[in-house]
Structure formats: C-alpha cells, structure tokens
Amino acid sequence: MPQGPQTMQESELIYDWNTLEGSFDYSTRHGVQLNDETLRDGLQSPSVHDPAVEDKIRLLHLMDELGIASADIGLPGAGPRAVHDVEALAREIVDGRLAIQPNCAARTVRADVQPIVDISQKVGIGIEVASFIGSSPIRQYAEDWTLDRMLRATEDTVGFAVENDLPVMYVTEDTTRAAPEVVKALYRTAIECGARRICVCDTVGHATPHGVRQLIRFVLDEVVKPSGEDVKVDWHGHRDRGLAIPNCLAAIEAGAHRIHGTALGIGERCGNAEMDLLLVNLKLLGLHDWDVSRLNEYVELASQACHVPLAYNWPVFGHDAFRTGTGVHAAAIIKAESKGDAWLADRIYSGVPAGWFGLRQVIEISPMSGISNVRYWLRSHGYDETDEGLCSYVFEAAKTCDHTFTDDEVHALCRAHSVHMASATAPLAETV
Template identity: 55%
Template sequence: MPQSSWHAWKSAAEHRPRSRPIALLDETFRDGIQSPSVRDPGLEDKRRILESLDRLGVAHVTVGLPAAGPVAREHCRSLARQIVDDRLRIRPCCAARTHIDDIRPIVELSQEVGAPIEVMAFLGSSPIRLYAEDWDLAKLLQLSRSAVEFAVKNGLPCTFVSEDTTRSHPDVLAPLFRNAIDHGATRICLCDTVGHADPDGVRGLLDFVLGVIDSMGLSGQIGVDWHGHNDRGLAVSNTLYALHCGADRAHGTVLGIGERVGNAAIELLLLHLRELGELGPRDVSPLVELLHLTASATGAPLRADHPVLLDARAALDAAAEGEIARTSGPIAPCHSVTDLRSVFAMGEARHAPAADRIVGLPWSC
C-alpha cells in the first residue's frame, strides 16, 4: 500500500528545534539487572549483547557500576576493553554515586583501556530523599561539585544525574544544575525514578531545565538525557515525548527490565525513533536476536506478542507470499523471505532456553 493511502498525524506535530542529534543509551547491564526477577548475565552473554547493541547503532552503553565490587569492576573493564579492541562504535559509560571513591575506579578503568569512559554521577534531589539522608541544598551542592570536578580533572566526560527529578522542587534543581555545569558537567540527566511523570509533567520539566541552560548562555551546548521508569506504564511514551520536548539522549533497557516494573524498553524506542526518521536509515533486524539473547541471559520472559516479534512475523508472512517484505511496521523495510527466516533462526536455534520461556498469547491454544 503506498504511503499516500494514509495520513500520518505525527508528521504534522510541532516540536522544539533540535540542536543535537538524538542518541540512545542502554542501561541493561546496570539499571536493568536491578530487577529482582532477573539474573545478572555472565560476561560472555554481556559481550554478545554489547555486540548486538553496537550493530543496532545504539550510541552509548552503561557497562556497570565498578565501585559495586570486584566482579562488577571486572565486567566493566572487560566490556570497555572489548569496545576498544573490537573498534565498536558504541561508547562506554559507568555509573557512580557523587563520591570520589565511586569515580576513582572509573578513572582507573579508563586509563587501563586507553579510552574515555563517561561518568554518570547520580545524586538524589527530591524532598523524600533529602529527608531520608538528612541532606540540605548545601550538601547536595558540595557532593555534586566535588564529584564533577574530580571526573573532569581526570579527563573524563561527566553527566550529572539527578535522581527522582520528576518529584524534585525547581528551587533545588536550578542551583544543582547550574553548579554541575559550572564545574564541568557536559550533560544533565533527568530521571523519572519511580515512574511518577505524565506527559504534561515531562514537558514542564524539560521547559524548565532547558530554560536554566538557556539562562546560562549555553543553549545547545549542554546535553539533556531522559531516564524513565514504567511504574504507570508510560515509560516509552514519556521518553519519546521528552525527546520531542528537547531532550537529546534517551535511556532504556532491553525488554524494559529494571527495578519494580522496569524501564523504557530500548527496542521499542529504537523502532519508534526509526519510524519517526530521527535515527536515520538503519537495519533493525538484529533486534529479534537481541531479545532472545537477553531473555536467555537474564531469565526475563519474552512474550509471543512482543511488538518486535509480531512485526517481524508480519514481514515474514508478506515475504512468504512471494513479495519483498515492505510492511507498514518498522522491522527491516526490505528483506527477502530467506533473510527474515534467518532472523528467527538466530533467536530460536541459538537461544533455545529463551524460546522455551516465550509467553504464549491467551488465544494461541
């Protein structure tokens, strides 16, 4: 069916002028494995997931939080080394609290592998966190200042991550963000830590944060991340809207795994952004293998009605009728039936345990 046969309202929607290209950051190895329902994958599985993310054009990956212990540090080192040795395009990040003892291992890893590693320095900023920790604004400013300064002094790019941003007061956020930027942070990350935000709140927060950056004379020079959780089922839609409202990097995890009910599913972000023309042309057929691999490695269920699997099957059905698979969906706009069958073979043959755990549709019996 020619595209002129339907009207795409999305193309008529206005959005904030974009000064930076959109990028995706995968959090599967850090926030994803905090889910109590999944297991931390072994290093070899992580290597294969990393390779799949790179093939899909995901720009950044948090390889872990090295200060968490010797195993976490070794996994971070090995994955960062893989990126350097295999000349992958994906860039490594590491999470850290706003504490020098958390950032020092990242500095050491960066020196070991001979490449910069972005520091994602996080700090709680909502009233409930300040109450629980007995912090005040002066303490927040001191913690963030020392952490950002230490990372920048050691030649590492630093993103200041405000935990629970969507429940934080503007009188706290504005000085926190200015303080981090003044001391060298090149990005600010806004976190919907407990899935509190709705779309109106997303726009309000983005307008506020971009206004703070504009007031510093740094419009377009400071990146803005969005990190969303799915407690109200809005993680993907809120993340897409945050990008629409001016954020330029979105976080997600494969299969949406993460704390409580999970994070924004990075595979769905990738599909939607590709359909919107925000990521440029790219082959997303490796997504099927990535889902099977991640399900097998983490124990997370892979539903038979997952949008990626349904769309790929629709493309395969079209190709089986003797046509080139040009469906209205996002998977592989031009694949032969042989190509599409191989996509499923990679998932179902190579990752049989995951295939065994696929949750069937209620009407499939």
C-alpha cells in the same frame, strides 16, 4: 493492473493522522542519541540474572551495530565482579574499535569515581562518569540531606572526575518530583564544576508526557542556556505508570539530546523505558537511520542472558506480534500478497513492518479462521491447496478446536486425512 506502492504513493494507501497540522515535526529532532542502560540499571531488577561477561560483550556488539550511541557498562564501585566486567567491556570497545561510547554509574562520592578512573587509565579509553544523587524533597527528608551538603558532594565528585580527565554526566534522581530551585542549584553547580551533560530522571515513573515536556523545557531554558556552556540533556525514565515510551517521545519533542532505555524494559520494580520499542518508534518516526534487522537478536539475547521471559504479546518481538489466525485479517494479507506486493502485505494489518526487523507475517489456522487461512497454510507447507476434501477436513477440525493449531497439529490432520482417504478407497480397489 493491480495498484500498490509501485503505482500509488504511500500517502494514498495510509492516511496518517499523526502528521496533521498541529502535530510535532520529528524531522526537527534528527541527531537524538540513545544510551543503553541494560548492563547497569537493567540488572538492578531483582528478577533478572547478571549475564556472563561473554553475553555482555555480545550485547555490547549488537548495541553498536544497532546505532546506539552509548552504554552504561556498569557500576564498578559495587565490587570486584563489577570491576572485572566493566574492564572487560571497556577493553572490548577499544580492541573491537566499536563506535559506542562507555559510561559508568557512580554515586556522588569519590570512592565510586576512583575505580572508573583506574579502569579508564588501564584500558586507555575515556569513560563518562554518570554521577547520581537524589534530588526530590521526599528523598532529602528520608536521608536527612541538606541542599548545602548535596552541593558540596556535587562539587567534590564532579571536580574529582574532571581533574582526572573524565567526562561527566551529572544525574539527578527523582527529578520529576524535585523542586525547581533545587534542580537549578544542583545542575548549575555540576556545570560550573565541569559537567557537560546532565540527566533528568523519572526514577519512580511519576511523570506524564506533559510533565516531561515542562521539565525538559525548564532545564533547557533555566539551566543550560544561562550557563553559556555546550551542555547536553539526557532523559531517563521508568515504567511504573506504563508511560515510559510516551515520556521518551515527549522528552525528544521538548529538546532532550539523548534518551535512556534497557532491553525489554528491565530494571528496578516495573523497569525502564524499553530500548527495543524505543528503537522501533524512532525508526518509524524517521529519527533512526541505522539498520535494525538485528534488533530481534538483541531482544532474544537479552531475554536469554538475563533470564527474562518474552511475553507472547510483546510489541514487534513477541511470539504473536505478526501472527494471525483470524479469517478477515488473513484474507487481507493473502489478497495483498496475490498482488505481488510484499510492501502492502507487510502493512495491511500491521502498523509496524515486520520486514524491517528481519521478521515476517505468519498466517495460521484457528477457530476464527476462514477457508483462506487453510488454503494458505497448505500451500505454504507443500500440500495441494486445491484438494477440497483436505481443505474441508482441516477447516472443520479448526472450527471444533479451542486454540490456534500448531504446525505439527495441522501436519497430523493432513496425515489423518490421507489415511482416511486411503482406507475409504481400499474396498473399491480390492473389488476391481
């Protein structure tokens, strides 16, 4: 009798080095939330298009269905279009009774907070003010800012938002290159003025995972705990060194309460942490209990609405993520399927189960294929896989080709073989 997860434990089929002694126990971090920055920070990329408000609303609904706790719905201080879209999104949350909580970005000036106050009062929903200010010495030097000036701006802006009954997330840009005494002074002032969430930012993608852990622990130990207030800590990271997802995991390990990201990692320069891949990893780590079968739809909509091409090798959602034309790989998947075990077939050559995301394993025919690829493809498309002549014809064609066949190309080969066989038998028929 074939063995699979029905008769064997998963741990017997997959030895997980990720969970050996000394590894981080992610089960201790249940409750970590996500904040989607696609509709604000993501749109700051010079290569993306600002989607129509209808597409923004569709994205907002998908975020809500995917269990994303909050979303930055724009920076209304940027102008009339931003005000219109932010109001429409806030109203959709109210009218659609969505669980997702809105926030809006604002510079640390009253003029940016006022439109958030106006929209909040008009629509009838609390909108968290994400008030940001640069914190690194390089930024202070370039702007000719003194710490006293930054602290006064913080007091005025945070105080103004709190006076208008809006929650505040105080955001320090470039925190990963800021001096400890400045970080402490800015956050302490914001908390004293009523901010109940602070956001640690890797604005230029400078940090390594070790640096992230050091910084988050410092903020928790030196700022949050001494304050005596119930203050949550967010992490916001960028992709400049390609470390965005590892840095998000490091922030979670160190105790961050909410993690930011954008669909497909869009954003300034190389972009932000990839929300789609963050969801994939949190699902695999057991930290996200929501149904993620529509995550592919979220990715596709963001790609289309923002005019961002999806790379063929993008993890999980790229065209090649679950395709194989390689003989050894295909044979293993086919053998797993022959055991009647979908669980096994979805994991034998995949670290991410395609089925979780409404996707499936795909076996194709390429120069690297074995005869099992050909038989599988023929069977899957309604041809006779026991027809040795047809199998050989397609297999030999693949070995002389320089690419993976499309379905149309294989169908054409099957038709050509059929014509060839008909013409080969025609003389015999005429003689008879």
